[in-house]
Amino acid sequence: MKHDVDVYEVPEMSPDPRVRVFRRTLSGLEDLEGMEVDAYLVLGERYAFIFDTLVCPADIAAVMAICAPDIKGKQVLCVNSHADWDHIWGNGYFSGPRSVPILAHSHCRERINAEEARQQLGKYQARYPLFRDVTLMAPSITFNERLVINDNNLTIELLHAPGHCQDQIVAWLPEISLLLAFDAIEKPLPSIEDSTCAPLIFSTLKRLAALNAQYVLCSHGSTTSPALIHENQAYLDRLASRVELYLPAFKLAGADFEHVAESIGYPFDEVIANATETVDHAYYSWVHEHNARAVLRWRMQE
Numbered sequence: 515m516k517h518d519v520d521v522y523e524v525p526e527m528s529p530d531p532r533v534r535v536f537r538r539t540l541s542g543l544e545d546l547e548g549m550e551v552d553a554y555l556v557l558g559e560r561y562a563f564i565f566d567t568l569v570c571p572a573d574i575a576a577v578m579a580i581c582a583p584d585i586k587g588k589q590v591l592c593v594n595s596h597a598d599w600d601h602i603w604g605n606g607y608f609s610g611p612r613s614v615p616i617l618a619h620s621h622c623r624e625r626i627n628a629e630e631a632r633q634q635l636g637k638y639q640a641r642y643p644l645f646r647d648v649t650l651m652a653p654s655i656t657f658n659e660r661l662v663i664n665d666n667n668l669t670i671e672l673l674h675a676p677g678h679c680q681d682q683i684v685a686w687l688p689e690i691s692l693l694l695a696f697d698a699i700e701k702p703l704p705s706i707e708d709s710t711c712a713p714l715i716f717s718t719l720k721r722l723a724a725l726n727a728q729y730v731l732c733s734h735g736s737t738t739s740p741a742l743i744h745e746n747q748a749y750l751d752r753l754a755s756r757v758e759l760y761l762p763a764f765k766l767a768g769a770d771f772e773h774v775a776e777s778i779g780y781p782f783d784e785v786i787a788n789a790t791e792t793v794d795h796a797y798y799s800w801v802h803e804h805n806a807r808a809v810l811r812w813r814m815q816e
């Protein structure tokens with residue numbers, strides 16, 4: 515479906531009337547063309563939760579305008595799933611008179627406050643006018659392992675879920691059997707930040723699978739299917755076993771490597787062989803190579 519606004523609701527993704535799904539599509543932005551990212555509004559009795567703030571304050575202003583009648587009279591709580599720019603650059607909307615608590619992992623706060631984040635924003639602002647109103651606004655309430663918010667008959671469990679990155683969290687809503695996985699899982703494949711995250715993604719996906727969620731939403735890839743967790747696991751298991759096979763050879767050569775995915779006999783075409791929808795080939799083949807390198811470095815260090 516073609517939309518003439520950049521932020522729009524995706525009602526077919528919602529498993530429950532208390533959950534509303536919003537999508538930001540980027541267009542006319544060269545390298546970022548066609549990129550999509552989702553945010554959620556979850557309505558409790560006392561609280562209205564905004565999960566992620568999309569790519570600029572105007573995005574979240576649009577979401578808030580659509581939801582205004584539902585939010586009225588409730589305390590808004592904003593949650594950042596992790597510090598990657600496409601999830602938090604709308605945070606600045608919640609400043610000044612619109613100030614609300616922003617919840618996230620403590621490392622997410624550190625990343626947003628880091629010099630690197632400032633430099634990245636500067637680069638994007640120099641290139642794309644879309645980001646001119648973005649300010650870096652760090653979460654005000656942080657946790658490390660788990661934070662539970664009880665809102666009468668709606669429980670929101672925020673759980674640390676490192677793997678995509680160190681500060682990734684997910685939200686588990688047991689009453690709806692809904693897992694908001696954000697970037698902890700991704701379609702068509704998950705993305706591992708680096709070798710320290712490599713072992714963590716395996717244990718995180720095991721824990722997420724054990725929740726037995728009936729609905730799983732992730733920030734990129736428009737799917738509600740819990741099967742995606744198992745598909746991501748199958749991909750990672752295959753990747754790890756191919757790396758294992760070639761590990762002695764890599765150890766002998768003892769250098770850094772290019773084209774790891776090809777060298778271990780797991781080319782991108784095989785990864786997406788069963789994909790039924792179009793895949794952003796350029797981006798996800800890069801992700802796959804990056805993943806292969808992260809797993810290889812982790813295994814080389816063991």
Ligand SMILES: [Zn+2]
Nearest residue numbers: 598600697733
């Ligand atoms: Zn993302």
